[in-house]
Amino acid sequence: MNLDAALQGITHFFNDIIGAVVPGFVLLAGLVVMYEGLLTKQELALITSNQYLILIILAVSFVTGHVLLAAYKDFIEVVFRYKGFEVLSCKFKMRRLINGSKENMQSIVAAKPYLLFKSVFESRMSKNLGTEFQLNIEGWSFHDLRSMAMSLSSEAASLGQRFMFISLLCNGVGTALILLWLNFLACIYFAPHLLRNYSYALPATVQLLILIFSAVFLIRRGDEFHKRALSVPFCVVNSSIWIQDKK
Numbered sequence: 001m002n003l004d005a006a007l008q009g010i011t012h013f014f015n016d017i018i019g020a021v022v023p024g025f026v027l028l029a030g031l032v033v034m035y036e037g038l039l040t041k042q043e044l045a046l047i048t049s050n051q052y053l054i055l056i057i058l059a060v061s062f063v064t065g066h067v068l069l070a071a072y073k074d075f076i077e078v079v080f081r082y083k084g085f086e087v088l089s090c091k092f093k094m095r096r097l098i099n100g101s102k103e104n105m106q107s108i109v110a111a112k113p114y115l116l117f118k119s120v121f122e123s124r125m126s127k128n129l130g131t132e133f134q135l136n137i138e139g140w141s142f143h144d145l146r147s148m149a150m151s152l153s154s155e156a157a158s159l160g161q162r163f164m165f166i167s168l169l170c171n172g173v174g175t176a177l178i179l180l181w182l183n184f185l186a187c188i189y190f191a192p193h194l195l196r197n198y199s200y201a202l203p204a205t206v207q208l209l210i211l212i213f214s215a216v217f218l219i220r221r222g223d224e225f226h227k228r229a230l231s232v233p234f235c236v237v238n239s240s241i242w243i244q245d246k247k
Helices: 003-034 041-048 051-080 083-091 101-109 112-129 131-139 142-152 154-190 204-246
Strands: none
Touching: 003 051, 003 154, 041 051, 051 154, 051 204, 101 112, 101 142, 101 204, 112 142, 112 204, 142 154, 142 204, 154 204
């Protein structure tokens, strides 16, 4: 294994960890800041001074982050693509909240970079492996061809992984902020005694607006980078093939 491959593997490993740890930590830290009596200052000082407790918190944050990403995929994305939001977007001439992973993939499948890569891949592989391969190319899914494209170019793999990391990070943190927003809203109306009292704090309405708008902006950003992560490997590989053919 060469040094570049090793560094790329290490980077990908830490990206996977950070992409789950940060959203999980945002949720856990937000709950500690929000709820009275959950952790005292003395307990926080004890935790930050104990390396084993820090490792436990990181592990819990990692698991929590994956739960948040699953919640985004199965619930938040469905809610954000609710038809009522699309009607409002059209009425006020605004861009829809998110496209969603399924629609992103469908738009890429119909785009020229994907179709060009699929055509070149099919012709070259059928030339090397025979016509039987050409008959079976339709059995390859979008993700199969994307994985093949990323394996053909280290630059395509690097960009695809980087954009996917940003997408997961934005979506995970956005989902954490939505859960904090729901918790805060429920406590304000049903259990205000559970909330911490701060001498200097913004009005509750302002805090709620900051939370929900931050969550929406992060999730929209994550959706944009998700589409880039799916499409960029085909563009990069097509460029590489064109340069090689030119030589």
